[in-house]
Amino acid sequence: MMIKGIVRRVDGLGRIVIPVETRRMLGLKEDPYVDMYLDGQIIRIKLAVLVETKGIVRRLDNLGRVTVPREYRKLLHVAEGDEVDMYLEGNEVCIQKAVYGCGWCGSSKELYEVNGHHICKACAYDVVDTVVREKEKESGRL
Numbered sequence: 001m002m003i004k005g006i007v008r009r010v011d012g013l014g015r016i017v018i019p020v021e022t023r024r025m026l027g028l029k030e031d032p033y034v035d036m037y038l039d040g041q042i043i044r045i046k047l048a049v050l051v052e053t054k055g056i057v058r059r060l061d062n063l064g065r066v067t068v069p070r071e072y073r074k075l076l077h078v079a080e081g082d083e084v085d086m087y088l089e090g091n092e093v094c095i096q097k098a099v100y101g102c103g104w105c106g107s108s109k110e111l112y113e114v115n116g117h118h119i120c121k122a123c124a125y126d127v128v129d130t131v132v133r134e135k136e137k138e139s140g141r142l
């Protein structure tokens, strides 16, 4: 899996919900202003300290949503309905485009989703081959 935290969807207005526990941990409950800046392919969000902001200051709405600026969404290639991976690093919330990987080898190519888990075609075939071989052994013993 390449997902580091929780997966959230970007809504039609470019908003992402920051979970209540995370907001509480970062002290965003009483003071809902966040400082949002880009770090490569990661959007970093932290409590805004107005004398030393690093990026764009935004206010969380009463549902804990923050609007990600259009230019940030463009750079990260996230649009309405896309999934983002949200995780904590120190006192910052990190948001990245969600990239799924095979739970066996980490590959992000030709993925199947099985009961909420991802497996690539090559690994799925290996599993099937192993199961088939075991079945043949079992039936040979009978």
Ligand SMILES: [Zn+2]
Pocket: 102, 103, 104, 105, 106, 107, 119, 120, 121, 122, 123, 124
């Ligand atoms: Zn795999």
